[in-house]
Amino acid sequence: xxxxxxxxxxxxxxxxxxxxxxxxxxxxxxxxxxxxxxxxxxxxxxxxxxxxxxxxxxxxxxxxxxxxxxxxxxxxxxxxxxxxxxxxxxxxxxxxxxxxxxxxxxxxxxxxxxxxxxxxxxxxxxxxxxxxxxxxxxxxxxxxxxxxxxxxxxxxxxxxxxxxxxxxxxxxxxxxxxxxxxxxxxxxxxxxxxxxxxxxxxxxxxxxxxxxxxxxxxxxxxxxxxxxxxxxxxxxxxxxxxxxxxxxxxxxxxxxxxxxxxxxxxxxxx
Amino acid sequence: xxxxxxxxxxxxxxxxxxxxxxxxxxxxxxxxxxxxxxxxxxxxxxxxxxxxxxxxxxxxxxxxxxxxxxxxxxxxxxxxxxxxxxxxxxxxxxxxxxxxxxxxxxxxxxxxxxxxxxxxxxxxxxxxxxxxxxxxxxxxxxxxxxxxxxxxxxxxxxxxxxxxxxxxxxxxxxxxxxxxxxxxxxxxxxxxxxxxxxxxxxxxxxxxxxxxxxxxxxxxxxxxxxxxxxxxxxxxxxxxxxxxxxxxxxxxxxxxxxxxxxxxxxxxxxxxxxxxxxxxxxxxxxxxxxxxxxxxxxxxxxxxxxxxxxxxxx
Numbered sequence: 001x002x003x004x005x006x007x008x009x010x011x012x013x014x015x016x017x018x019x020x021x022x023x024x025x026x027x028x029x030x031x032x033x034x035x036x037x038x039x040x041x042x043x044x045x046x047x048x049x050x051x052x053x054x055x056x057x058x059x060x061x062x063x064x065x066x067x068x069x070x071x072x073x074x075x076x077x078x079x080x081x082x083x084x085x086x087x088x089x090x091x092x093x094x095x096x097x098x099x100x101x102x103x104x105x106x107x108x109x110x111x112x113x114x115x116x117x118x119x120x121x122x123x124x125x126x127x128x129x130x131x132x133x134x135x136x137x138x139x140x141x142x143x144x145x146x147x148x149x150x151x152x153x154x155x156x157x158x159x160x161x162x163x164x165x166x167x168x169x170x171x172x173x174x175x176x177x178x179x180x181x182x183x184x185x186x187x188x189x190x191x192x193x194x195x196x197x198x199x200x201x202x203x204x205x206x207x208x209x210x211x212x213x214x215x216x217x218x219x220x221x222x223x224x225x226x227x228x229x230x231x232x233x234x235x236x237x238x239x240x241x242x243x244x245x246x247x248x249x250x251x252x253x254x255x256x257x258x259x260x261x262x263x264x265x266x267x268x269x270x
Numbered sequence: 271x272x273x274x275x276x277x278x279x280x281x282x283x284x285x286x287x288x289x290x291x292x293x294x295x296x297x298x299x300x301x302x303x304x305x306x307x308x309x310x311x312x313x314x315x316x317x318x319x320x321x322x323x324x325x326x327x328x329x330x331x332x333x334x335x336x337x338x339x340x341x342x343x344x345x346x347x348x349x350x351x352x353x354x355x356x357x358x359x360x361x362x363x364x365x366x367x368x369x370x371x372x373x374x375x376x377x378x379x380x381x382x383x384x385x386x387x388x389x390x391x392x393x394x395x396x397x398x399x400x401x402x403x404x405x406x407x408x409x410x411x412x413x414x415x416x417x418x419x420x421x422x423x424x425x426x427x428x429x430x431x432x433x434x435x436x437x438x439x440x441x442x443x444x445x446x447x448x449x450x451x452x453x454x455x456x457x458x459x460x461x462x463x464x465x466x467x468x469x470x471x472x473x474x475x476x477x478x479x480x481x482x483x484x485x486x487x488x489x490x491x492x493x494x495x496x497x498x499x500x501x502x503x504x505x506x507x508x509x510x511x512x513x514x515x516x517x518x519x520x521x522x523x524x525x526x527x528x529x530x531x532x533x534x535x536x537x538x539x540x541x542x543x544x545x546x547x548x549x550x551x552x553x554x555x556x557x558x559x560x561x562x563x564x565x566x567x568x569x570x571x572x573x574x575x576x577x578x579x580x581x582x583x584x
Contacts, residue, residue, distance in 0.1 A: 005331040009477040044480040048327045086478055091546075217341065218329040222546030224341070225296035225314070236299030241546035264320045265296070266346040267354075 005221075007042050007086040013058065014081055018142055021065040022112060023077065027085070030057035034096050035119035036211055036245045039089030040219050046075045050091075050219055050240075052116040052211070054147065059087075062115040062142075091220030092244045095120045095184055098209045104128045104178045108168055108195045110187020111135045111142065116211055117186050118147040126150055130175055134168025134191065137161050167191070169198045177202045186211040189270045193257035196248045208248035214239040215261055226265060230255045273563040274573035276309065277537040279514035280430035280460040282363050282388055284309035284537045286559055287574055288527065291518045291539035292367040292391060292434070293341070298358040303548045307555035310363040312516075312539065313351070315393040316383070317368075317405075318375045320347040324398065325484045330473045335522050335543040336492035338471035340398040340485040343369060343405065348379040355386035363388040365432070369396065371404045373422035381426040389429050391516075392419065392459070394450075395436035397469030397489045407469070410436035413453045420457035430460040432516060437465040437495070440502050447502070448509050461514035461536075464502035467491045492542030496520025500533045507534020507579050524561035531574055532581040 010027040017023050033039060033056045041061070042048040049072045054060040065073045079085060095116065099105070105124055107117045114133055121131065131153045135141040138161035144153065154171045155163030164171060168191065183199040185192045185208065196208045218224035222241030229243075230236050232253025237243055259267050277287030289310040295301050296314035305311065323344025330338050345351070348368070355364070366387040370376030380390055394416060396406030409415045416433070423431055433454040440447040451462055467489025473482045481487075499519025506515055517535030521527055522543040530538045540558075544551050566574050 007475050007478065007482065042327065042478075042482075044475075044478045047325050047484060086475065217323075217326065217344070218339075219326065220546070221329060221331060221337070222548075222551075223294055223337070223541065223544060224329065225294065225300045228295075228297055228300045230299055236303055238300060238546075238548060242548050261346075264322050264344050264346055265314075266320055266350055 004089055004091070007088045009084045010059065010087050012079055012081050012083050012085065018062070019139065022062065022142060024054060024060050024062045025076070025079070027059040027061070027087070029059060031059050031087075031090070032056070033059075033090040034094035035123060036095040036116050037090035037092050038220075038244060039087050039091070041076070042086040042088070043072065043075050044086070047072050048219060050216060052119070054115050054118050055122065056119070062112060064112045089220065091240060093242075095209060095211070095245055096123060098182070098245065098247065099123065099184070100182060101125045103207075104181045106130045106132065106172070106177060106181050106183050106199075108132045108172070108183060108185045108187070109134070110168060110191040111140060113187030113211070114142050114144055114147065117184055118144065120184060121148050121151055124151070130154070132156070132168050132171045132175065134171070134187070167194070169194050172198050179203065180207065183208045185209065189213070189257050196252070199248075205249040205252055206247050210246055210248060210251060210256070212239050212244050212246055212251070212256065215263055216240045226261060273566050274575070275559065275562055275566070277575055279516065279536045280389065282310070282430065284363060286562070287531070287537040288559070289516065289537055289539040291541045292393065294541035294544065298354055298360055300548070302358060302360060304551050304555060305360055305362050307552065307559060308362060309537065310365065311360060312365040312367055312391050314345060315343055315367040315369045315396065316345045316348045316351050316379060317343065317370055318348055318379045320350070321345050327482050327484055330482045330488070332473050334493065335520070336490070336494045337542055338473055338483060338488035338490050339467065340483050340488035342398050342400070342485070343396055348382045352382050352386055355383070365389045365391050367391040367393050367434070368423070369393045369405045373418050376419055377422035377426050380423045384427050384429065387429070389432065390423060390427065391432045391434050391463055392423060393434050393466070394419070395434045395466035397436070397438065397467060398485065407436045407438060410450060411439060413449060416450055416453045417457045420454055420459050424458035431458070432461040432463045432514070433459045434463040434466055435502070437468050437498055437502060440465070440505065441468070441498065444505055447505065451506055451510065455510065455513060461516065462506055462510070463516040463518065464506065465495065465499045465519045468495050468498060491519070493520045493522055496526060500529060503530055503533040503535050504581065508582060511579075524558055524565045527562055528565055528569070528574070528577060531577050532579070534579040534582065536575070536578060
């Protein structure tokens, strides 16, 4: 991208329906975006929102529709192939800043959290990588064989309608994790914290890597402070620029899983 | 001998004389990460009640160290902020920036925050106001409302009060700008703060053929407004030789700090030039402070404040 802060137009080349509320939008062109980075999509007259990519060449973005008809994601869902959307970025750090191809890796996703991890999986050593994917029901499960190629994948649903019955954390004990494995986690916050706690049985908190989501206002500039998250290490981080990828060593015992800021800045429980 | 980079405003020692301006980093947590480089911080403007602010995009970077924004005064409300201030204590002097739709609300916000802060800044200059709102520039452009709001705040606190004046007034008429300053001081404010963002900035994305900001217009901050900020400080210092002045707007390096001080600032604040990550911010500020010391020495002074107002001397 010429200037990462300028919105540039991208034509939608194709849209793949993953489930009723999840689609992958493939854009024309490529982008210098790394796994875990985020970009800002803008629909003029609606708003802008941050997303991580599933791939950068071609650019593929997995989006789950949330909110009512006027929400940003509903507006994107009304777009068709050939339409244009606007994108700036990339921002933030990457899973690859932490990934070590010499160590075994376990990628743990909750629902749409698979998006940036599928991008990481492209760079991962297939012989040393396992993927654990959890969702609440079969309806919400993301069919991921195409995304993850030949990687070793295990799936769970809370109600047992697809894959193993139970939480994705239960899979960790079942899949013979080696000591010193690096964990890469992305998903709902409570799930991410539960997974990280379980992973502590097998590895150091510095080897547990999580992608964190917070309400952002300046969206990547690191100036407004709205996306701050208190770590458990006594420090405060800006999710949009110091993150969004952090180690559990940084996050354990802090805000993660407990509190976040809303649009106004009010703090609420996660 | 170490170069003295401190400044004093209304009896509060700010060392170094560089602050975080209102709106940047917003909350005590991220400010704590950089407080060792700053002599004081000014919190993000807060009102009595929670405010959502405008829909994004509310920030747009339009060039190096230059933004337009139309944030629209979002905030959790002063009670929530007070709770956070009791959890995270900063070591440097803390200024609360307050706003309110009427005198009662702004005074109540100040009263609630009073135990946690060392001083107040009243935001009479936010340009991103929705129709019907009586905050920001709608106060700063009206001497009667400046008077009633200043008196209301001073009725609940003896702590120093700085009035952040609107640069639009200065651009329109220096006489009216000075009148706003004079009314502020006569009504009980101890100091002045200039400048807020300059209203009316617009960025059009030529591919979308649309303004980027959701509210189309936004306040301009950063490098592009430094000359206006310097002019505001110079004008105020010329008229009020002893009044404490906080200078802010487009400071990106040590020489910019010195320029503000020579114009008459007692302390300055730096925002838009700060780079994105916390580590980059720390590195940037460390370099700036070290260069500030050497610049002061190179100019033949032992302390920054020896140069205060030097541009006015004949």
